[in-house]
Amino acid sequence: MKQYKVLLFFLSVFLILCAIWFVYPSKGVQVGDLKLRFPSYQGYLADLQDSTVDVNVDSVLLAVQKSYEMVEGSTDTLRYYYDYITSNPNRICLPEDDYTFFDSLFVEMAAAAGSGRTVRILHYGDSQLEMDRISAVLRQDLQERFGGSGPGMVPMIQRIPTVSLSQNASGSLTRYAMVGDSLTRKASHKRYGPLTQFTDVSGNGTFTFTRTKNRYSQELVKSISKVSVLLGQNSAGFEMALKCDTLPVRKTVIDSAKAEVSMVTWELPCDVEKGTISFSGNAEIYGIMLDGKGGVTVDNVALRGCAGFIFSSINRQVMKESFAKTDTRLIILQFGGNAMPGMASKKAISSYVRKIVMQFDYFKEVAPQARLMFIGPADMCKSEDGNLITWPLLPQLNDSLKVNCLKNGVAYWDTFNVMGGPGSMRKWVSHNPALAGPDHIHFTHKGALEIGNALAKSFILYHDFYKLRQELSDEAVGIYLRDLRDSLNPRPAVPDTLTKTEL
Structure with a gap:
């Protein structure tokens, strides 16, 4: 031709x-x-008019960064914190804008390093947290400020590798977990403990940990000088022995059988690179804590496929004893993404949010000493007529979660809007380097770093304000902020008994 x-x-x-x-x-x-x-x-025309083209990821991230900084040349520090507490879109939103919400937590965190205690923050979430993403960044930033080190609490058997620790277990061990595939063993008694899983030791078993060499790991996670075991239902004479590097073996025997939760801790004279715990007897191991001398840690609990309303079915007594013994002072829940594909109406959103509120009631019962915070779902895309769009009901789900969290005394951080709002996930995926994966759901390590840093900065800003209030008269600060509010939002006179939670 x-x-x-x-x-x-x-x-x-x-x-x-x-x-x-x-x-x-x-x-x-x-x-x-x-x-x-x-x-x-x-x-094609719809794509040209798509509002998501206006989502410039670099500009969004720069705006988030700048929103945490005081305007150059500003001298009114209290006005800056007032604006932050009441109107910064990237802040951790507090119930009733109560700037004292985290004060009791800050007191405990500030005192921990000097006393050798480890104050724990438990970070529950779905697969966004796998491999210690987001939690690792938050942990590093908080440990830099408050002291502490190590990767925190981990399960004896870890199904999904983490960048923050190398570990393995062997022996007569059986793993039970609330979340998993059809092959995952379930326990009829519901004594899963704070990690929503436990390992049953029947005879002899070992747990070995090694300092991570992963290039994505944070620095302070590599320093381990305190090892603890959280256990229950142990037989009489249950024996544990810890061998670390060239240090002498440390052995602990629990003489009597105990049904309640126990915690055994070994303080080490230096940071260790590798350690092995040998177990002999029968017990349920709820978690192994690898920490520093004292300070703060963040325990990562990634629950793949979980929508976040499983906790209220865990044995209350085990959870209550575990949270008390581990000194857990903040519980973070990060869910919503796995529920989104099954939502087709506002009624479905209401049903889901009611289930989440039930978890708040549960945690308030089993961990009354802990504050609660919820991290909302990230933007995520679905394919519709060949185009990737934000799930239509996702903005409504995010708003409903925020309103109901604040109404129930739970702080809220809005990941969806921090990312840039509707359509932002597409831009995070196409960004160079990619900040989210090709599934248009999960963050990459770099994206998780951005989210983790933004979350940590928002939290630390509240601590900065707390420290400032310690230097000033707390009463004077309250009066100033009240007067500032009234000058910006004129309204009928209020009683002089106005409290700081009414800002």
């Missing part, structure tokens, strides 16, 4: 496709039970 005929053939095909492109319905053509789709001119 001559070359010009080949050219004419391709031009003809191109023109036919262009004609179809112009006239083909953007929603496709239904043929029986089959829907035929083809790129359309209308769809």
Whole structure:
């Protein structure tokens, strides 16, 4: 065939496709039970008008960073904190804008390093937290400020590797977990403990940990000088022995059988690179804590596929004893993404939020000493008519979660809007370097670093304000902020008994 005929053939095909492109319905053509789709001119115009093109990730991240900084040249520090507490879109939102919400936590965290205690923050979430993402960054930033080190509490058997620790277990061990596939063993007694899983030791077993060498790990996670075991249902004479590097073996025997939760701790004279705990007897191991001398840690609990309303079915007594013994002072829940695909109406959103509120009631009962915080779902995309769009009900779910968290005394951090709002996930995926994966759901390590740093900065700003209030008269601060509020929002006179929670 001559070359010009080949050219004419391709031009003809191109023109036919262009004609179809112009006239083909953007929603496709239904043929029986089959829907035929083809790129359309209308769809092309819709993409051109897509508001997500305005989501510039670098600009969003820069704006988030700047929102945590005081305006250069500003001298009114209290006005800066007032604006932050009441209107900064990237802040941790507090119930009733009560700036004292975290004060009791700050008192404990500030005193921990000097006393050798480890104050724990338990970070529950879905697969966004796998491999210690987000939690690791928050832990590093808080340990830099309040002291502490190590990766925190880990299960004896870890199914999904983490960047923060190398570990393995062997022996007569059986793992039971609330969340998992069809092969995951379930316990009828519901004594899962704070990690929502436990390992049953029946005879002899070992747990070995090694300092991480992963390039994504944070620095302070590598320093381990205190090892603890959280256990229950132990037999009489249950024996544990810890061998670390070249240090002498440390052995502990629990003479009597105990049904309640126990915690055994070994203080080490230096940081260790590797250690092995040998177990002999019968017991349920709820967690192993690898910490520093004293300070703060963040325990990462990643629950793949979980929507966040499983906790209230865990044995209350075990949880209450565990939280008390481990000195858990803040519980963070980060869920919503796994529930989104199953939501088709506002009624479904209301049903889900009610289940989440039930978890708040549960945690207030089993951990009355702990503050609660909820981290909302990130933006996520679905394919509709060949286009990737934000799940239509996601903004409503985010708003409903925020309103109900604050109404029930739970702080809220809005990941969705910190990212840039609707359509932002597409831009996080296409960003160079990629900040989210090709599934348009999960953050990459770099994206998790951005989210973790923003969360930590928001939390630390409240601590900065707390320290400032310790230097000033707390009463004077309250009066100033009240007067500032009234000057910005004139309203009928209020009693002089106005409290700081009424800001």
